[in-house]
Amino acid sequence: MFKKITVIALALASAWATHAQAQGYPNKPIRVVLGYTAGGAADAVARPLMRVLEPLLGQAIIVEPKPGTAGGVAAEFISKVAPDGYTLYLADGGPFTTAPHLSKVSYHHLNSFTHIGHVCSTGSIMVVHPTSPFKSVADVVAAAKKEPDKWSYGTSGIAGPHHFSGELLKSVSGVNLLHIPYKGGAPAMTDLMGNQVPMLFSSLAAAVGPYKSGKLRALAVTSPKRSGAFPDVPTMDELGYKGFDSTGWFELMGPAGMAPELVARLSQALLKAGEDKNLQEQFKQLGCDAEFLTPAQTVEKIKSDHAKWGKVIKDANIKAE
Incomplete structure (x- = not known):
């Protein structure tokens, strides 16, 4: 009996300590890790976002790159830290929607984390050389159907977001296009502008x-809505491929087990930051359209993308490098 009372007392004490900690949160600087090196897209999104979040949370936010395996190192790290809200991760979708289908990971894409909120989305853009005979996606599809073994497309690498954009187009249009992976977006863009590759699925920022x-002609973006950076370029959905959505995104997350009060505090601050017009404009210039979502909406997006890309990866027999 005494042992049972002691266990209950300890549980109540722990719950009260967690509640008290949450009530005073945050009372020291917050660390936000990135899955990539400084100077990349994640860093470009993180810096202006953290400048807006700092006064809303009343604490300094320290951005710390933790690169490796396309965000996987940071994801594994975050899954193991204390759920006190002082170590968070500004993550892209790859480690949670595609990586688990390509190789064994040490974490569960949903259950190992507390998903605080989606921040912004960015699609790929399908581009060709300005002298290309392709004036539209319809031209590409028609040529690929007429000569199925002739045409190819380039991307920044195997199993990256732009590779998935190309494979999704192949899946919905029924055409065959050979994938030419480069070791990064820069050499891929150089070859396109040098007319060495017929077409490219590129990041918006690079284009x-x-x-x-x-120096290039844009045929379509792969996001469900037109990009703020390319307002005159149609979406694949507009061109007849209804529901076409191949977007990368960023979200703020922490480890599993964060107290609801902490999540609410962070989510409210994040949604408030999303109302900042200057931040929205900075994101637009990066080709990442602001789209701030609640924790529940964020989880649903991850579930949907995880299922969609799992099918694309299986159907296209995509293997990790």
Whole structure:
């Protein structure tokens, strides 16, 4: 009997300590890790976002790159830290929607984390050389159906978001296009502008400069809505591929087991940050359209993308590098 009372007392004490900690949260700087090196897309999204979040939370936020295996190292790290809200992860979707289908990971894409909120989305953009005979996606599909073994597309690498965009187009259009993976977006874009590859699925950020200077022609974006950075470029959905959605995104998350009060505090601050017009404009210039979602909405998005990309990976027999 005494032992049972002691266990109950300890449980109540622990719950009260967690509640008290949550009530005063945050009372020291917060660390936000990234899955990639400084200077990349994750860093470009994190810096302005944290500048808006700091006054809302009343604490300094320290951004710490923790690169490796396309965000996987950071995901594994976050899954093991204390759920006190002082170590978070600004994550892209890869470690949670595609990586588990490509190799064994040490975490569960949903249950190992507390998903605080989706931040912004960015699709791929399908581009060709300005002298290309392809004026539209319909031209590409028609040519690929007429000569199924002739045409190819380039991307920044195997099993990256732009590779999945190309494979999704193949799946919904029924055409055959050979994938040419490069070791990064820069050499892929160089070859496209040199007319060495017929077409490219690129990140929006990498295509902004060449597009504005007339060094490439944009055929479509792969997001469900037009990109703020390319307002005159149609979506695949507009072009007849209804429901086409191949987007990468960023979300703020922590380890599993975070107290509901902590999640609510962070989620409310994140949603408030999303109302900042200057932040929205900065994201737009990066080709990442602001889309701030609640924890529940974020979980549903991960579930949907995990299922969708699992099918694409299986059907296309995509293997990790």
